[in-house]
Amino acid sequence: MLCVSTPEELRVIAQLAPISGLLTELGERFTGSGYQIALVGGPVRDALLGRVGSTPDLDFTTDARPEAIIKVIEGLATAIWDVGIAFGTVGARIQGQECEITTYRTEHYDRDSRKPAVDFGDTLEGDLGRRDFTVNAFALRLPQMQLVDLFDGATDLENYLLRTPGRAQDSFDDDPLRIMRAARFVSQLGFRVSDDVLQAMHEQAERITIVSAERVREEFMKILMAADPRTGLELLVDTGVTDWILP
Structure with a gap:
Protein backbone atom coordinates (compact mmCIF):
# COMPACT_ATOMS: atom_id res chain seq x y z
CA MET A 1 0.00 0.00 0.00
CA LEU A 2 1.30 3.44 -0.94
CA CYS A 3 1.11 6.08 1.80
CA VAL A 4 1.23 9.74 0.83
CA SER A 5 4.30 11.72 1.89
CA THR A 6 4.43 13.23 5.35
CA PRO A 7 3.89 16.90 4.34
CA GLU A 8 0.58 16.04 2.69
CA GLU A 9 -0.43 13.87 5.61
CA LEU A 10 0.31 16.71 8.02
CA ARG A 11 -1.68 19.12 5.85
CA VAL A 12 -4.74 16.90 6.07
CA ILE A 13 -4.38 16.48 9.83
CA ALA A 14 -4.03 20.25 10.28
CA GLN A 15 -7.08 20.98 8.14
CA LEU A 16 -9.16 18.44 10.04
CA ALA A 17 -7.95 19.57 13.48
CA PRO A 18 -11.37 21.00 14.49
CA ILE A 19 -12.90 17.51 14.23
CA SER A 20 -9.87 15.51 15.37
CA GLY A 21 -11.68 14.49 18.56
CA LEU A 22 -14.54 13.00 16.56
CA LEU A 23 -12.17 11.19 14.20
CA THR A 24 -10.12 9.74 17.05
CA GLU A 25 -13.09 8.59 19.11
CA LEU A 26 -14.86 7.06 16.11
CA GLY A 27 -11.67 5.31 15.04
CA GLU A 28 -11.07 3.91 18.51
CA ARG A 29 -14.67 2.72 18.75
CA PHE A 30 -14.42 0.72 15.53
CA THR A 31 -10.93 -0.68 16.03
CA GLY A 32 -11.84 -1.57 19.61
CA SER A 33 -14.72 -3.61 18.22
CA GLY A 34 -12.45 -5.38 15.74
CA TYR A 35 -13.28 -3.31 12.64
CA GLN A 36 -11.43 -0.94 10.33
CA ILE A 37 -12.68 2.55 9.52
CA ALA A 38 -11.40 5.41 7.38
CA LEU A 39 -12.50 8.89 6.37
CA VAL A 40 -12.78 8.89 2.58
CA GLY A 41 -13.50 10.91 -0.52
CA GLY A 42 -14.38 14.58 -0.61
CA PRO A 43 -13.40 15.54 2.96
CA VAL A 44 -9.86 14.21 2.46
CA ARG A 45 -9.60 15.78 -1.00
CA ASP A 46 -10.78 19.15 0.32
CA ALA A 47 -8.33 18.94 3.23
CA LEU A 48 -5.49 18.48 0.75
CA LEU A 49 -6.80 21.47 -1.21
CA GLY A 50 -7.04 23.55 1.97
CA ARG A 51 -10.75 24.20 1.50
CA VAL A 52 -12.45 22.31 4.34
CA GLY A 53 -15.55 24.15 5.54
CA SER A 54 -16.65 24.66 9.13
CA THR A 55 -19.17 21.81 8.84
CA PRO A 56 -17.72 19.40 6.26
CA ASP A 57 -19.69 16.44 4.98
CA LEU A 58 -18.06 13.43 6.62
CA ASP A 59 -18.02 10.13 4.74
CA PHE A 60 -16.51 7.03 6.29
CA THR A 61 -15.98 3.51 5.03
CA THR A 62 -15.59 0.35 7.10
CA ASP A 63 -15.53 -3.43 6.89
CA ALA A 64 -18.36 -3.55 9.45
CA ARG A 65 -21.75 -4.47 8.04
CA PRO A 66 -24.58 -1.95 8.56
CA GLU A 67 -26.07 -3.70 11.60
CA ALA A 68 -22.64 -3.78 13.24
CA ILE A 69 -22.10 -0.08 12.45
CA ILE A 70 -25.25 0.79 14.38
CA LYS A 71 -24.09 -1.23 17.39
CA VAL A 72 -20.66 0.41 17.41
CA ILE A 73 -21.97 3.99 17.32
CA GLU A 74 -24.83 3.53 19.79
CA GLY A 75 -24.17 5.79 22.75
CA LEU A 76 -21.79 7.93 20.71
CA ALA A 77 -24.27 9.19 18.12
CA THR A 78 -27.09 11.50 19.23
CA ALA A 79 -29.16 10.44 16.22
CA ILE A 80 -29.01 7.49 13.83
CA TRP A 81 -30.94 7.04 10.59
CA ASP A 82 -31.01 3.99 8.37
CA VAL A 83 -32.68 5.26 5.20
CA GLY A 84 -29.65 4.09 3.16
CA ILE A 85 -29.04 0.84 4.98
CA ALA A 86 -29.97 -1.27 1.93
CA PHE A 87 -26.97 0.31 0.20
CA GLY A 88 -24.73 -0.22 3.23
CA THR A 89 -24.96 3.34 4.57
CA VAL A 90 -25.83 4.38 8.12
CA GLY A 91 -26.31 8.08 8.84
CA ALA A 92 -25.55 9.57 12.24
CA ARG A 93 -25.06 12.82 14.11
CA ILE A 94 -21.87 12.65 16.16
CA GLN A 95 -20.51 15.58 18.15
CA GLY A 96 -22.80 17.85 16.16
CA GLN A 97 -21.51 16.63 12.78
CA GLU A 98 -23.60 14.72 10.28
CA CYS A 99 -21.78 11.57 9.20
CA GLU A 100 -22.37 8.76 6.75
CA ILE A 101 -20.69 5.44 7.50
CA THR A 102 -20.77 2.92 4.67
CA THR A 103 -19.69 -0.68 4.45
CA TYR A 104 -16.96 -1.40 1.88
CA ARG A 105 -18.82 -1.96 -1.36
CA THR A 106 -18.91 -2.08 -5.12
CA GLU A 107 -21.75 -0.54 -7.11
CA HIS A 108 -22.86 -0.97 -10.70
CA TYR A 109 -25.87 -0.56 -12.97
CA ASP A 110 -27.37 -3.49 -14.80
CA ARG A 111 -28.10 -2.86 -18.46
CA ASP A 112 -31.86 -2.74 -17.96
CA SER A 113 -32.14 -1.16 -14.50
CA ARG A 114 -32.22 2.43 -13.26
CA LYS A 115 -31.21 1.37 -9.75
CA PRO A 116 -27.61 0.51 -8.88
CA ALA A 117 -26.79 -2.98 -7.63
CA VAL A 118 -24.61 -2.99 -4.52
CA ASP A 119 -22.26 -5.72 -3.34
CA PHE A 120 -20.45 -5.46 -0.01
CA GLY A 121 -16.67 -5.81 0.01
CA ASP A 122 -14.02 -6.74 2.55
CA THR A 123 -11.04 -4.46 1.90
CA LEU A 124 -10.30 -0.76 1.85
CA GLU A 125 -8.29 -1.26 -1.33
CA GLY A 126 -11.29 -2.73 -3.13
CA ASP A 127 -13.55 0.05 -1.91
CA LEU A 128 -11.19 2.81 -3.06
CA GLY A 129 -10.77 1.13 -6.43
CA ARG A 130 -14.49 1.57 -7.19
CA ARG A 131 -14.42 5.34 -6.54
CA ASP A 132 -15.29 7.69 -9.39
CA PHE A 133 -11.97 9.57 -9.73
CA THR A 134 -8.49 9.27 -8.27
CA VAL A 135 -8.87 12.64 -6.51
CA ASN A 136 -11.79 11.13 -4.59
CA ALA A 137 -10.02 7.85 -3.82
CA PHE A 138 -8.05 9.05 -0.80
CA ALA A 139 -8.55 7.53 2.64
CA LEU A 140 -7.49 8.60 6.11
CA ARG A 141 -7.20 5.51 8.28
CA LEU A 142 -8.51 6.01 11.80
CA PRO A 143 -7.56 6.43 14.55
CA GLN A 144 -3.92 6.49 13.38
CA MET A 145 -4.62 9.32 10.87
CA GLN A 146 -2.70 7.55 8.11
CA LEU A 147 -3.27 9.01 4.67
CA VAL A 148 -3.59 6.44 1.88
CA ASP A 149 -3.35 7.12 -1.86
CA LEU A 150 -3.38 3.98 -4.00
CA PHE A 151 -3.87 5.64 -7.39
CA ASP A 152 -1.54 8.67 -7.30
CA GLY A 153 -4.46 10.99 -6.69
CA ALA A 154 -2.13 13.49 -5.01
CA THR A 155 -0.37 14.12 -8.33
CA ASP A 156 -3.69 14.45 -10.14
CA LEU A 157 -4.90 16.86 -7.47
CA GLU A 158 -1.78 18.97 -7.89
CA ASN A 159 -2.39 19.05 -11.65
CA GLN A 199 -13.13 9.66 -24.84
CA ALA A 200 -15.21 7.58 -22.44
CA MET A 201 -17.68 10.44 -21.99
CA HIS A 202 -18.11 10.56 -25.77
CA GLU A 203 -18.54 6.81 -26.13
CA GLN A 204 -20.74 6.28 -23.06
CA ALA A 205 -22.95 9.38 -23.44
CA GLU A 206 -26.08 7.40 -24.28
CA ARG A 207 -25.54 5.25 -21.18
CA ILE A 208 -26.63 8.21 -19.02
CA THR A 209 -30.24 7.38 -19.96
CA ILE A 210 -30.17 4.38 -17.61
CA VAL A 211 -29.84 6.74 -14.61
CA SER A 212 -33.02 8.15 -13.08
CA ALA A 213 -34.00 11.63 -14.21
CA GLU A 214 -33.94 12.83 -10.60
CA ARG A 215 -30.28 11.91 -10.10
CA VAL A 216 -29.26 13.45 -13.42
CA ARG A 217 -31.19 16.62 -12.60
CA GLU A 218 -29.48 16.90 -9.22
CA GLU A 219 -26.03 16.77 -10.80
CA PHE A 220 -27.07 19.18 -13.56
CA MET A 221 -28.29 21.71 -10.99
CA LYS A 222 -24.99 21.45 -9.12
CA ILE A 223 -23.21 22.34 -12.36
CA LEU A 224 -25.46 25.36 -12.87
CA MET A 225 -24.80 26.52 -9.30
CA ALA A 226 -21.02 26.02 -9.51
CA ALA A 227 -18.39 28.74 -9.68
CA ASP A 228 -17.84 28.21 -13.41
CA PRO A 229 -20.89 26.48 -14.91
CA ARG A 230 -19.90 27.29 -18.49
CA THR A 231 -16.90 24.94 -18.59
CA GLY A 232 -18.91 21.99 -17.30
CA LEU A 233 -21.78 22.68 -19.69
CA GLU A 234 -19.38 22.97 -22.63
CA LEU A 235 -17.91 19.59 -21.69
CA LEU A 236 -21.37 18.02 -21.71
CA VAL A 237 -22.14 19.59 -25.09
CA ASP A 238 -18.80 18.66 -26.66
CA THR A 239 -19.12 15.02 -25.58
CA GLY A 240 -22.73 14.72 -26.76
CA VAL A 241 -24.14 14.15 -23.27
CA THR A 242 -26.64 17.00 -23.59
CA ASP A 243 -28.20 15.20 -26.56
CA TRP A 244 -29.44 12.60 -24.08
CA ILE A 245 -30.33 14.71 -21.02
CA LEU A 246 -31.94 17.81 -22.54
CA PRO A 247 -35.14 17.89 -24.61
Whole structure:
Protein backbone atom coordinates (compact mmCIF):
# COMPACT_ATOMS: atom_id res chain seq x y z
CA MET A 1 0.00 0.00 0.00
CA LEU A 2 1.30 3.44 -0.94
CA CYS A 3 1.11 6.08 1.80
CA VAL A 4 1.23 9.74 0.83
CA SER A 5 4.30 11.72 1.89
CA THR A 6 4.43 13.23 5.35
CA PRO A 7 3.89 16.90 4.34
CA GLU A 8 0.58 16.04 2.69
CA GLU A 9 -0.43 13.87 5.61
CA LEU A 10 0.31 16.71 8.02
CA ARG A 11 -1.68 19.12 5.85
CA VAL A 12 -4.74 16.90 6.07
CA ILE A 13 -4.38 16.48 9.83
CA ALA A 14 -4.03 20.25 10.28
CA GLN A 15 -7.08 20.98 8.14
CA LEU A 16 -9.16 18.44 10.04
CA ALA A 17 -7.95 19.57 13.48
CA PRO A 18 -11.37 21.00 14.49
CA ILE A 19 -12.90 17.51 14.23
CA SER A 20 -9.87 15.51 15.37
CA GLY A 21 -11.68 14.49 18.56
CA LEU A 22 -14.54 13.00 16.56
CA LEU A 23 -12.17 11.19 14.20
CA THR A 24 -10.12 9.74 17.05
CA GLU A 25 -13.09 8.59 19.11
CA LEU A 26 -14.86 7.06 16.11
CA GLY A 27 -11.67 5.31 15.04
CA GLU A 28 -11.07 3.91 18.51
CA ARG A 29 -14.67 2.72 18.75
CA PHE A 30 -14.42 0.72 15.53
CA THR A 31 -10.93 -0.68 16.03
CA GLY A 32 -11.84 -1.57 19.61
CA SER A 33 -14.72 -3.61 18.22
CA GLY A 34 -12.45 -5.38 15.74
CA TYR A 35 -13.28 -3.31 12.64
CA GLN A 36 -11.43 -0.94 10.33
CA ILE A 37 -12.68 2.55 9.52
CA ALA A 38 -11.40 5.41 7.38
CA LEU A 39 -12.50 8.89 6.37
CA VAL A 40 -12.78 8.89 2.58
CA GLY A 41 -13.50 10.91 -0.52
CA GLY A 42 -14.38 14.58 -0.61
CA PRO A 43 -13.40 15.54 2.96
CA VAL A 44 -9.86 14.21 2.46
CA ARG A 45 -9.60 15.78 -1.00
CA ASP A 46 -10.78 19.15 0.32
CA ALA A 47 -8.33 18.94 3.23
CA LEU A 48 -5.49 18.48 0.75
CA LEU A 49 -6.80 21.47 -1.21
CA GLY A 50 -7.04 23.55 1.97
CA ARG A 51 -10.75 24.20 1.50
CA VAL A 52 -12.45 22.31 4.34
CA GLY A 53 -15.55 24.15 5.54
CA SER A 54 -16.65 24.66 9.13
CA THR A 55 -19.17 21.81 8.84
CA PRO A 56 -17.72 19.40 6.26
CA ASP A 57 -19.69 16.44 4.98
CA LEU A 58 -18.06 13.43 6.62
CA ASP A 59 -18.02 10.13 4.74
CA PHE A 60 -16.51 7.03 6.29
CA THR A 61 -15.98 3.51 5.03
CA THR A 62 -15.59 0.35 7.10
CA ASP A 63 -15.53 -3.43 6.89
CA ALA A 64 -18.36 -3.55 9.45
CA ARG A 65 -21.75 -4.47 8.04
CA PRO A 66 -24.58 -1.95 8.56
CA GLU A 67 -26.07 -3.70 11.60
CA ALA A 68 -22.64 -3.78 13.24
CA ILE A 69 -22.10 -0.08 12.45
CA ILE A 70 -25.25 0.79 14.38
CA LYS A 71 -24.09 -1.23 17.39
CA VAL A 72 -20.66 0.41 17.41
CA ILE A 73 -21.97 3.99 17.32
CA GLU A 74 -24.83 3.53 19.79
CA GLY A 75 -24.17 5.79 22.75
CA LEU A 76 -21.79 7.93 20.71
CA ALA A 77 -24.27 9.19 18.12
CA THR A 78 -27.09 11.50 19.23
CA ALA A 79 -29.16 10.44 16.22
CA ILE A 80 -29.01 7.49 13.83
CA TRP A 81 -30.94 7.04 10.59
CA ASP A 82 -31.01 3.99 8.37
CA VAL A 83 -32.68 5.26 5.20
CA GLY A 84 -29.65 4.09 3.16
CA ILE A 85 -29.04 0.84 4.98
CA ALA A 86 -29.97 -1.27 1.93
CA PHE A 87 -26.97 0.31 0.20
CA GLY A 88 -24.73 -0.22 3.23
CA THR A 89 -24.96 3.34 4.57
CA VAL A 90 -25.83 4.38 8.12
CA GLY A 91 -26.31 8.08 8.84
CA ALA A 92 -25.55 9.57 12.24
CA ARG A 93 -25.06 12.82 14.11
CA ILE A 94 -21.87 12.65 16.16
CA GLN A 95 -20.51 15.58 18.15
CA GLY A 96 -22.80 17.85 16.16
CA GLN A 97 -21.51 16.63 12.78
CA GLU A 98 -23.60 14.72 10.28
CA CYS A 99 -21.78 11.57 9.20
CA GLU A 100 -22.37 8.76 6.75
CA ILE A 101 -20.69 5.44 7.50
CA THR A 102 -20.77 2.92 4.67
CA THR A 103 -19.69 -0.68 4.45
CA TYR A 104 -16.96 -1.40 1.88
CA ARG A 105 -18.82 -1.96 -1.36
CA THR A 106 -18.91 -2.08 -5.12
CA GLU A 107 -21.75 -0.54 -7.11
CA HIS A 108 -22.86 -0.97 -10.70
CA TYR A 109 -25.87 -0.56 -12.97
CA ASP A 110 -27.37 -3.49 -14.80
CA ARG A 111 -28.10 -2.86 -18.46
CA ASP A 112 -31.86 -2.74 -17.96
CA SER A 113 -32.14 -1.16 -14.50
CA ARG A 114 -32.22 2.43 -13.26
CA LYS A 115 -31.21 1.37 -9.75
CA PRO A 116 -27.61 0.51 -8.88
CA ALA A 117 -26.79 -2.98 -7.63
CA VAL A 118 -24.61 -2.99 -4.52
CA ASP A 119 -22.26 -5.72 -3.34
CA PHE A 120 -20.45 -5.46 -0.01
CA GLY A 121 -16.67 -5.81 0.01
CA ASP A 122 -14.02 -6.74 2.55
CA THR A 123 -11.04 -4.46 1.90
CA LEU A 124 -10.30 -0.76 1.85
CA GLU A 125 -8.29 -1.26 -1.33
CA GLY A 126 -11.29 -2.73 -3.13
CA ASP A 127 -13.55 0.05 -1.91
CA LEU A 128 -11.19 2.81 -3.06
CA GLY A 129 -10.77 1.13 -6.43
CA ARG A 130 -14.49 1.57 -7.19
CA ARG A 131 -14.42 5.34 -6.54
CA ASP A 132 -15.29 7.69 -9.39
CA PHE A 133 -11.97 9.57 -9.73
CA THR A 134 -8.49 9.27 -8.27
CA VAL A 135 -8.87 12.64 -6.51
CA ASN A 136 -11.79 11.13 -4.59
CA ALA A 137 -10.02 7.85 -3.82
CA PHE A 138 -8.05 9.05 -0.80
CA ALA A 139 -8.55 7.53 2.64
CA LEU A 140 -7.49 8.60 6.11
CA ARG A 141 -7.20 5.51 8.28
CA LEU A 142 -8.51 6.01 11.80
CA PRO A 143 -7.56 6.43 14.55
CA GLN A 144 -3.92 6.49 13.38
CA MET A 145 -4.62 9.32 10.87
CA GLN A 146 -2.70 7.55 8.11
CA LEU A 147 -3.27 9.01 4.67
CA VAL A 148 -3.59 6.44 1.88
CA ASP A 149 -3.35 7.12 -1.86
CA LEU A 150 -3.38 3.98 -4.00
CA PHE A 151 -3.87 5.64 -7.39
CA ASP A 152 -1.54 8.67 -7.30
CA GLY A 153 -4.46 10.99 -6.69
CA ALA A 154 -2.13 13.49 -5.01
CA THR A 155 -0.37 14.12 -8.33
CA ASP A 156 -3.69 14.45 -10.14
CA LEU A 157 -4.90 16.86 -7.47
CA GLU A 158 -1.78 18.97 -7.89
CA ASN A 159 -2.39 19.05 -11.65
CA TYR A 160 -6.18 19.49 -11.32
CA LEU A 161 -6.66 16.42 -13.50
CA LEU A 162 -9.62 14.04 -13.44
CA ARG A 163 -8.64 10.40 -13.97
CA THR A 164 -10.43 7.22 -12.98
CA PRO A 165 -8.78 4.58 -10.74
CA GLY A 166 -9.31 1.97 -13.47
CA ARG A 167 -10.33 2.16 -17.13
CA ALA A 168 -12.60 5.15 -17.69
CA GLN A 169 -14.78 3.08 -20.02
CA ASP A 170 -15.41 0.51 -17.29
CA SER A 171 -16.00 3.18 -14.65
CA PHE A 172 -18.65 5.01 -16.66
CA ASP A 173 -20.25 1.76 -17.76
CA ASP A 174 -20.58 0.67 -14.12
CA ASP A 175 -22.00 4.05 -13.03
CA PRO A 176 -22.97 6.42 -15.88
CA LEU A 177 -23.76 9.21 -13.41
CA ARG A 178 -19.99 9.68 -13.14
CA ILE A 179 -20.20 11.35 -16.55
CA MET A 180 -22.21 14.14 -14.94
CA ARG A 181 -19.89 14.25 -11.93
CA ALA A 182 -16.92 14.82 -14.23
CA ALA A 183 -18.61 17.92 -15.62
CA ARG A 184 -19.52 19.04 -12.10
CA PHE A 185 -15.93 18.83 -10.85
CA VAL A 186 -14.79 20.79 -13.90
CA SER A 187 -17.24 23.55 -12.97
CA GLN A 188 -16.88 23.42 -9.20
CA LEU A 189 -13.17 22.87 -8.71
CA GLY A 190 -11.53 23.88 -11.98
CA PHE A 191 -10.38 20.39 -12.98
CA ARG A 192 -9.74 19.24 -16.52
CA VAL A 193 -10.49 15.72 -17.71
CA SER A 194 -7.87 13.28 -18.93
CA ASP A 195 -7.92 12.12 -22.55
CA ASP A 196 -9.34 8.71 -21.68
CA VAL A 197 -12.08 10.25 -19.53
CA LEU A 198 -12.99 12.58 -22.41
CA GLN A 199 -13.13 9.66 -24.84
CA ALA A 200 -15.21 7.58 -22.44
CA MET A 201 -17.68 10.44 -21.99
CA HIS A 202 -18.11 10.56 -25.77
CA GLU A 203 -18.54 6.81 -26.13
CA GLN A 204 -20.74 6.28 -23.06
CA ALA A 205 -22.95 9.38 -23.44
CA GLU A 206 -26.08 7.40 -24.28
CA ARG A 207 -25.54 5.25 -21.18
CA ILE A 208 -26.63 8.21 -19.02
CA THR A 209 -30.24 7.38 -19.96
CA ILE A 210 -30.17 4.38 -17.61
CA VAL A 211 -29.84 6.74 -14.61
CA SER A 212 -33.02 8.15 -13.08
CA ALA A 213 -34.00 11.63 -14.21
CA GLU A 214 -33.94 12.83 -10.60
CA ARG A 215 -30.28 11.91 -10.10
CA VAL A 216 -29.26 13.45 -13.42
CA ARG A 217 -31.19 16.62 -12.60
CA GLU A 218 -29.48 16.90 -9.22
CA GLU A 219 -26.03 16.77 -10.80
CA PHE A 220 -27.07 19.18 -13.56
CA MET A 221 -28.29 21.71 -10.99
CA LYS A 222 -24.99 21.45 -9.12
CA ILE A 223 -23.21 22.34 -12.36
CA LEU A 224 -25.46 25.36 -12.87
CA MET A 225 -24.80 26.52 -9.30
CA ALA A 226 -21.02 26.02 -9.51
CA ALA A 227 -18.39 28.74 -9.68
CA ASP A 228 -17.84 28.21 -13.41
CA PRO A 229 -20.89 26.48 -14.91
CA ARG A 230 -19.90 27.29 -18.49
CA THR A 231 -16.90 24.94 -18.59
CA GLY A 232 -18.91 21.99 -17.30
CA LEU A 233 -21.78 22.68 -19.69
CA GLU A 234 -19.38 22.97 -22.63
CA LEU A 235 -17.91 19.59 -21.69
CA LEU A 236 -21.37 18.02 -21.71
CA VAL A 237 -22.14 19.59 -25.09
CA ASP A 238 -18.80 18.66 -26.66
CA THR A 239 -19.12 15.02 -25.58
CA GLY A 240 -22.73 14.72 -26.76
CA VAL A 241 -24.14 14.15 -23.27
CA THR A 242 -26.64 17.00 -23.59
CA ASP A 243 -28.20 15.20 -26.56
CA TRP A 244 -29.44 12.60 -24.08
CA ILE A 245 -30.33 14.71 -21.02
CA LEU A 246 -31.94 17.81 -22.54
CA PRO A 247 -35.14 17.89 -24.61
